[in-house]
Amino acid sequence: MLVNLNDVLKQAQKEHYGVGLFNTTDSDMLEAVIAAAEELNSPVIIGTAEVLLPYGELKLIAPSMLAAAKRAKVPVVVHYDHGLTFDRCIEALKLGFSSIMFDGSAGEYEENLAKTREMVKIAHSFGVTVEGEIGHVGQASSEDNLLSDMYTTKEEAKAYVEATGVDALAIAIGTAHGVYKTKPQLNLERLREIRASIDTPLVLHGGSGLSDDDFKNTVRDGIAKVNIFTDLCLAGQRATEEGLKRGLGYLETRNLKVEFIKESVKNKIMLFGSANKA
Numbered sequence: 001m002l003v004n005l006n007d008v009l010k011q012a013q014k015e016h017y018g019v020g021l022f023n024t025t026d027s028d029m030l031e032a033v034i035a036a037a038e039e040l041n042s043p044v045i046i047g048t049a050e051v052l053l054p055y056g057e058l059k060l061i062a063p064s065m066l067a068a069a070k071r072a073k074v075p076v077v078v079h080y081d082h083g084l085t086f087d088r089c090i091e092a093l094k095l096g097f098s099s100i101m102f103d104g105s106a107g108e109y110e111e112n113l114a115k116t117r118e119m120v121k122i123a124h125s126f127g128v129t130v131e132g133e134i135g136h137v138g139q140a141s142s143e144d145n146l147l148s149d150m151y152t153t154k155e156e157a158k159a160y161v162e163a164t165g166v167d168a169l170a171i172a173i174g175t176a177h178g179v180y181k182t183k184p185q186l187n188l189e190r191l192r193e194i195r196a197s198i199d200t201p202l203v204l205h206g207g208s209g210l211s212d213d214d215f216k217n218t219v220r221d222g223i224a225k226v227n228i229f230t231d232l233c234l235a236g237q238r239a240t241e242e243g244l245k246r247g248l249g250y251l252e253t254r255n256l257k258v259e260f261i262k263e264s265v266k267n268k269i270m271l272f273g274s275a276n277k278a
């Protein structure tokens with residue numbers, strides 16, 4: 001069934017588990033993620049991000065994501081991840097996404113605040129939830145995770161959620177997007193401080209490549225939503241290589257891809273503790 005972030009994250013926060021956002025830029029990923037969530041009876045979040053649209057046009061993939069969510073046996077949020085422009089966010093709203101992230105974190109603080117507040121007002125009038133970001137989760141390729149002056153502070157987090165009314169908040173505590181060059185060091189102390197100062201569910205971006213302990217610790221200390229994408233791409237890539245090695249055809253390789261991605265998602269669901277929470 002199609003639900004929004006509030007329907008899954010409030011319970012996750014209360015019961016100390018995390019719900020995964022697995023971006024699904026094509027129907028192979030979509031099938032894999034929904035099957036994994038159904039097999040483990042877990043709520044799940046699917047979606048795509050603005051930077052991923054060149055790999056799967058929004059108008060083309062949105063209907064299949066929504067259809068998959070509606071017929072699923074478990075709660076599924078269809079989330080527009082890292083919305084960067086007003087027009088694309090509104091397009092996602094019109095297409096029927098149940099949740100959007102407005103990411104103004106690269107801009108000035110005041111501008112981020114004003115734009116996010118406006119987006120919240122519009123999205124809420126559609127019953128759509130909004131995730132915002134304060135501090136900046138950058139790119140692993142440029143080692144942005146090492147820049148601790150971009151980490152979120154509890155004062156910033158509190159002021160931001162009060163001013164914008166976001167339903168979930170992405171924070172920067174030492175993760176980055178993509179493949180890490182060196183093992184990331186997460187600032188759990190900072191996470192606990194932020195958790196203690198606001199009620200809004202917290203989101204960890206840049207989850208691919210973290211250790212099992214990193215997931216367990218961050219979920220224990222207050223993360224309610226974890227974003228995963230790179231790991232799914234790596235699982236799909238391994239399946240493609242395996243298919244070539246085994247001399248499989250296109251369709252058999254496609255099925256192997258679904259299988260590998262599904263295993264990767266199931267592994268994350270178990271780590272986040274959301275199995276049997278649907």
Ligand SMILES: [Zn+2]
Pocket residue numbers: 082137177205206227
């Ligand atoms: Zn992200």
